[in-house]
Amino acid sequence: xxxxxxxxxxxxxxxxxxxxxxxxxxxxxxxxxxxxxxxxxxxxxxxxxxxxxxxxxxxxxxxxxxxxxxxxxxxxxxxxxxxxxxxxxxxxxxxxxxxxxxxxxxxxxxxxxxxxxxxxxxxxxxxxxxxxxxxxxxxxxxxxxxxxxxxxxxxxxxxxxxxxxxxxxxxxxxxxxxxxxxxxxxxxxxxxxxxxxxx
Numbered sequence: 001x002x003x004x005x006x007x008x009x010x011x012x013x014x015x016x017x018x019x020x021x022x023x024x025x026x027x028x029x030x031x032x033x034x035x036x037x038x039x040x041x042x043x044x045x046x047x048x049x050x051x052x053x054x055x056x057x058x059x060x061x062x063x064x065x066x067x068x069x070x071x072x073x074x075x076x077x078x079x080x081x082x083x084x085x086x087x088x089x090x091x092x093x094x095x096x097x098x099x100x101x102x103x104x105x106x107x108x109x110x111x112x113x114x115x116x117x118x119x120x121x122x123x124x125x126x127x128x129x130x131x132x133x134x135x136x137x138x139x140x141x142x143x144x145x146x147x148x149x150x151x152x153x154x155x156x157x158x159x160x161x162x163x164x165x166x167x168x169x170x171x172x173x174x175x176x177x178x179x180x181x182x183x184x185x186x187x188x189x190x191x192x193x194x195x196x197x198x199x
Contacts, residue, residue, distance in 0.1 A: 024068040027081035027104070029111040032129075034064055034102050036087040037180035044089055044180070046195040054195060056089035056098065069110055082106040089181075096121065098181050116177075118158075120184045123170030125160050127177075138164040149174060149182040150196045157182065 028034075038044065042058035065083030084103035090096070099119040104112035116127040117135070125132050125141045134141040139162035147157050157176045165171040165187050173184035183196045 024070050025110040027065040027067065027069050027083070027110070027112060029113045029129075032104070032112070032114045034062075034083065034085045034104075034114060035177075036060065036085060036100055036102060037176070037178060038087050038089060038100070045198040046183075047198050048193055048195050053198075054091065054096070056091045056096065058087070058089055060085065060087040062086050062102075065104055065112070071110075079106040081110060081112050098184075100180070118160075118175050118181075120160075120173040120181060121168070121170040121186060123160050123162055123165065123173060125158060125175070127158065132158045134160060134162075136160075136162055138162060144174075147174060147182075150198070152199065154179065154182060 038058040038060065040058055040060050044056045044058065046054045046056070048054070062085035063083055064085060065081050069081045071080075082104055084101065087100045087102070089098040097119075099117075101117040101119075102114050104114050106112075113129050118125050118127070122136065123139060124135050126135050130143075132141045132143055139160060141158055141160045144157045144159055146153060146155050147159070148154070154176050156178075157174055159172070159174050160170070161172045162170065167187055167189065169187055171185045171187050171192060174182045176182055179197070181197070183194065185195070186193045
């Protein structure tokens, strides 16, 4: 009888210790978040070199991951930690769209870093853990510690450039993690059209 009770006790302890929710791990890696600079319905205004105004409207959607993942390391259930948020600015149909897409992965790590993909027209960059890379052919991106735009100084910004951009494509934009797109340029027939954020 004692043997049966001991076996039952050991089995119960084993089940509790190794059950799927014995440990909880944060889904997002340390310091990571899904913060985005625009909110639904927000009005963001830009002006060009001749002071023409452009007003864009904020939109967003997505599925954020749970705060914690309960499971064993190596369980293969890390997809439960995946999440994304699609956020941006637009003005009517078939017009300028500024997109910011943030997503955590679903690989072998429980703690997921957040990847941000920022696009203005056909120019785009990808930012992971503060490191940015250009994802458009013949383009480049640089991290700038401090930059003044329209008389206001910003820190921790990313500048995208593409000298070989085609007609109506983005040749340059500056992105701040806190304020969004600060300025951008579009190649037109015989000129470069420059737009700057208005506060």
